[in-house]
Amino acid sequence: MAYQLQEINRHIQQDVRAFLQECDDNYTHRVALAADKILSNMERSPVVLLSGPSGSGKTTTALKIAEELERRGVKSHAVAMDNYFRTMNRRTCPRTPEGDIDYESPLCLDMELLDEHFDALSRGEEILVPKFEFARQMRNDTLAMPLKLGKSEIAIFEGIHALNDDIAGRHPEATKVYISARSNVVEGSALRFKGTWMRLSRRAVRDYNFRGTEVEQTLDMWANVRRGEKLYISPYKHRADVIFDSSLPYEVSVMRNYAVPLLAAVPEENERHEELMQLMAAFRYFEPIDPELVARDSLLREFIGGGSYLYH
Numbered sequence: 001m002a003y004q005l006q007e008i009n010r011h012i013q014q015d016v017r018a019f020l021q022e023c024d025d026n027y028t029h030r031v032a033l034a035a036d037k038i039l040s041n042m043e044r045s046p047v048v049l050l051s052g053p054s055g056s057g058k059t060t061t062a063l064k065i066a067e068e069l070e071r072r073g074v075k076s077h078a079v080a081m082d083n084y085f086r087t088m089n090r091r092t093c094p095r096t097p098e099g100d101i102d103y104e105s106p107l108c109l110d111m112e113l114l115d116e117h118f119d120a121l122s123r124g125e126e127i128l129v130p131k132f133e134f135a136r137q138m139r140n141d142t143l144a145m146p147l148k149l150g151k152s153e154i155a156i157f158e159g160i161h162a163l164n165d166d167i168a169g170r171h172p173e174a175t176k177v178y179i180s181a182r183s184n185v186v187e188g189s190a191l192r193f194k195g196t197w198m199r200l201s202r203r204a205v206r207d208y209n210f211r212g213t214e215v216e217q218t219l220d221m222w223a224n225v226r227r228g229e230k231l232y233i234s235p236y237k238h239r240a241d242v243i244f245d246s247s248l249p250y251e252v253s254v255m256r257n258y259a260v261p262l263l264a265a266v267p268e269e270n271e272r273h274e275e276l277m278q279l280m281a282a283f284r285y286f287e288p289i290d291p292e293l294v295a296r297d298s299l300l301r302e303f304i305g306g307g308s309y310l311y312h
Helices: 005-040 058-071 111-122 195-210 215-239 251-264 273-283
Strands: 002-004 047-051 075-080 127-129 145-147 153-158 175-180 184-187 190-193 242-245
Touching: 002 005, 005 058, 005 175, 005 184, 005 242, 005 251, 047 058, 047 111, 047 215, 058 075, 058 153, 058 175, 111 127, 111 153, 175 215, 190 273, 195 215, 195 251, 195 273, 251 273
Parallel strands: 002 184, 047 153, 047 175, 075 153, 175 242
Antiparallel strands: 127 145, 184 190
């Protein structure tokens, strides 16, 4: 799927508020379709596995699906699988070909505990969802939260490895959802903005705003993030019962307000500088949109802030 640049700019010029609402409504419709599938599978499993690469909006999508299910009378719980990271042992942790710690590897997750928890939830038993402290790179079980599913309740586990062999492969009965910002923006036959650039922009802005990470650090990690996607995420998307695109046609016009200043500050000696110049130039094809016009419950708020959802 590709968006047409001319159409995006035309809608912005004609009625930007109506354009944003239409895009958000289309995304809400995709969420509703995912909820339909989950409800149809409830008798088989109360567990939902939601996967997607970095920057795809997994957290907001999980919350929105839970919200939609609640609207239909089904109590739902969104669980971040990042809390199932193992406490890092630098001597035994997985490494990249360059020798760095491979934070994208599924070996960083406690697959056995996830397996136990899925089985326990399906039996109606209580589990203790762990809490991973990223600042200390350790799991703190004293902060674990109890979770028990009542009749007609759902648990949505979201994470990049949710469809991996050692998770979804062990639980084929679970409903499986895969999301990614996949759409390019074209002008006629000319490619103006890549779908992967959308995710990189989301990640860079979010990391800077909420994780204290300079854009140079995000760029340094991005090559391994993309490598991890190809090795550990994309090969399993065929497992999904529902696949949908989380990109929003208006997002580049909003993101240019945040991303361009960040990218402009990257020194020329950065090895990705040429690509960054292409990315900065690509933003300028788009009519800008004031971020204040973005709805508080928009998926884009996960990355730019100011949203109505609480992110942990």
